[in-house]
Amino acid sequence: MKKKITARGTARSSANKVNPNLPDKPSPPGKLKIRQLPTGVRGFDDILGGGLPEFSFNIIAGAPGCGKTTLAHQFMFANATPQKPALYFTVLGEPALKMLRYQQQYSFFDLAKLGKAVRFINLSDLVLEKDLGAVLEEIIKEVQAAKPGMVVVDSFRTVVRKVMSVSGGEMELQGFIQRLALFLSSWQATTFLIGEYTEDELRDNPVFTVCDGLFWLTQNTERNSVVRKLQILKLRGQESVPGLHTIRITGDGLAAFSRTQGLTAQQDRPLKRRRLSTGIAELDQMMGGGVLEGDSMLIAGPSGTGKSALATHFLAEGVRHGEPGIAAIFEERPRGYTARADSFGLDLHTPQKKGMLEMLYLRPLDLSVDEALQEILDAVKRLGAKRLVIDSLVGFEMALAPGFRTDFRESLYRMIAALTGVGVTILTTVEIEDSFTSFEFSHYTISFLTDDIIRLRYVEIDGQLRKVMVVVKMRGGNHSKDIREYVVTDKGLVLIGPRQTDYVRLTSGLPERIGQSPPEPAPEPKARPRRIDV
Amino acid sequence: MSDSATPKLKAFARQLLACEAATRDPAGTKDSRAFRACEKLRGPLGKLVGISGFRALLSRALAVGGEEAPVLRALHIRADGSLEDLEAGLDPRKLAEGEVVLMAHIVGLLVTFIGPALTLQLLRDIWPKIPEPNFGAGQTP
Numbered sequence: 143m144k145k146k147i148t149a150r151g152t153a154r155s156s157a158n159k160v161n162p163n164l165p166d167k168p169s170p171p172g173k174l175k176i177r178q179l180p181t182g183v184r185g186f187d188d189i190l191g192g193g194l195p196e197f198s199f200n201i202i203a204g205a206p207g208c209g210k211t212t213l214a215h216q217f218m219f220a221n222a223t224p225q226k227p228a229l230y231f232t233v234l235g236e237p238a239l240k241m242l243r244y245q246q247q248y249s250f251f252d253l254a255k256l257g258k259a260v261r262f263i264n265l266s267d268l269v270l271e272k273d274l275g276a277v278l279e280e281i282i283k284e285v286q287a288a289k290p291g292m293v294v295v296d297s298f299r300t301v302v303r304k305v306m307s308v309s310g311g312e313m314e315l316q317g318f319i320q321r322l323a324l325f326l327s328s329w330q331a332t333t334f335l336i337g338e339y340t341e342d343e344l345r346d347n348p349v350f351t352v353c354d355g356l357f358w359l360t361q362n363t364e365r366n367s368v369v370r371k372l373q374i375l376k377l378r379g380q381e382s383v384p385g386l387h388t389i390r391i392t393g394d395g396l397a398a399f400s401r402t403q404g405l406t407a408q409q410d411r412p413l414k415r416r417r418l419s420t421g422i423a424e425l426d427q428m429m430g431g432g433v434l435e436g437d438s439m440l441i442a443g444p445s446g447t448g449k450s451a452l453a454t455h456f457l458a459e460g461v462r463h464g465e466p467g468i469a470a471i472f473e474e475r476p477r478g479y480t481a482r483a484d485s486f487g488l489d490l491h492t493p494q495k496k497g498m499l500e501m502l503y504l505r506p507l508d509l510s511v512d513e514a515l516q517e518i519l520d521a522v523k524r525l526g527a528k529r530l531v532i533d534s535l536v537g538f539e540m541a542l543a544p545g546f547r548t549d550f551r552e553s554l555y556r557m558i559a560a561l562t563g564v565g566v567t568i569l570t571t572v573e574i575e576d577s578f579t580s581f582e583f584s585h586y587t588i589s590f591l592t593d594d595i596i597r598l599r600y601v602e603i604d605g606q607l608r609k610v611m612v613v614v615k616m617r618g619g620n621h622s623k624d625i626r627e628y629v630v631t632d633k634g635l636v637l638i639g640p641r642q643t644d645y646v647r648l649t650s651g652l653p654e655r656i657g658q659s660p661p662e663p664a665p666e667p668k669a670r671p672r673r674i675d676v
Numbered sequence: 677m678s679d680s681a682t683p684k685l686k687a688f689a690r691q692l693l694a695c696e697a698a699t700r701d702p703a704g705t706k707d708s709r710a711f712r713a714c715e716k717l718r719g720p721l722g723k724l725v726g727i728s729g730f731r732a733l734l735s736r737a738l739a740v741g742g743e744e745a746p747v748l749r750a751l752h753i754r755a756d757g758s759l760e761d762l763e764a765g766l767d768p769r770k771l772a773e774g775e776v777v778l779m780a781h782i783v784g785l786l787v788t789f790i791g792p793a794l795t796l797q798l799l800r801d802i803w804p805k806i807p808e809p810n811f812g813a814g815q816t817p
Contacts, residue, residue, distance in 0.1 A: 232726075237725060237729060238724050238729065239724075239725050239729065239733075239789045239790060240789070242789075242790045242794060243789050243790055243791075246790070246791060246794065253793045253794060253797065256794060256797060257797055257798070257801060262723075262724050263723055264723060264724060264726035264729065265726075266726040266728065266729075267726045267727050267728055
């Protein structure tokens, strides 16, 4: 399959590429190529447009608890070597002992690097007792002695606050920053100043004028959820991904989830696509031979109509044909999902053990779509997955932090585009309430996102609540227009042969029998009336 | 952390002081082993946590150690983090035990805050020949 790389909504840079997914434009002869350093933060290199420009002078700003220090530590441990060490100057922020105490809990914290590759120097006494000149002098002395590849000053905000509190402080600060930036760049050190700033301080601040990169971290509480975000407000020399990106802090440190992830390397759909079996032969026939490979298919219906059962057939059939699958489930737990498949005679245990199937259980309640997408994309890559089930959109929406629910439709658009872009065939379920006056496909109005729609619904026939399905839409070809009755049995979802009996208004849920054909037996036996002896 | 240094920490402190005793005193100060050890710690620890931070650690070690070895109450920390000389005429046996208690508490505090691995790394930068300590289960003092 030919791979086409597009640059839709993503960063492009003329700088030296670290990220292989991004286009590498060759520089004209004689033009400088800025080397890009890996940040050690999952997803952040992509957002930066390949990595952090070497020798850049950067600021990590934001409120307390956003992950500023952790971000700097990750960068430091990813890049520091005994030959090119990192110097970490602590000023009046977190005491160094506490910093070491807490930071060593992260997996990236490499004890072996401490002392030789990563060195901590405390400047708090100097800042308290002397002026900025003495601070600069000490930094210069240490840098000249260690010849570091990276320098961090944490927290730089305290230096600024102290200087600005006195008359003429602004000029002194301006001079200090200019000299510091010039010195550290000349000594070939990539630098981070860490500070707690508010948005009001962005304007007319000499620190922000001088810096090459400005990374803004925020932490917002939305109802009971907390969402951390990252924004690159400024980055000289290369194009970064604009906007707010979700970040999460785990035991591995910060992870960033780009707004445009998955949209960078899109595969062209082949002109001639295979038809994939859903695992239900009669449904395949209704779909003109099966679902087209690479399609996004929506299964919509109320609770209990067998959406998950259909999804299970789809996954199991894929495994049967050697196509690895992923199930991103939000409502049921993996064990329950697998057990239900057992009850249909479909074995999902063995493929999971063999690495042919993976259940992603995503239910943290403060999830972002980008984060979920990253998890799914990683799993798709890990397994080489060909089929993906998202079960269900309602559960997915519930797992999101409230702020992400408001733009759920837009997020879904990005997610489906990203996932179909990597070539997987997607089956998404969505629960909708049956209305007796309309025939909705989804209350998200996302039918434009899907290539195929199958609608399941209840109908009342002959004193029973029976199930019917119809293929509403198939973008890739013709399909049956029949409304077919089905049952969910110990064999899973089973379509009933076309009926002789004619009905009208089936889509209303309250059909009316027409024609004179003799009554047919119910697909599942009705309760028989008890004989009452008088 | 209990106020008494554990036997394992004391054993390690004795080894540390033995390492220090084995090194030449370049300044010929004839200071006690603990004074010299504290002085050697002052440099790298002061760089790491600042002189104020080092003074805070040392004062905590002296305070908790003083309960166990009253001889330590005679010590005073100068503004630069160095220790004031011991009072003259102290019982050498008690002084030796006080040195062990002081070092045990300094090491104990470091292990509590930054863990055994980082503590040992820091100490081995000064005394490379310190043997592998045994702080017990979970490597806590």
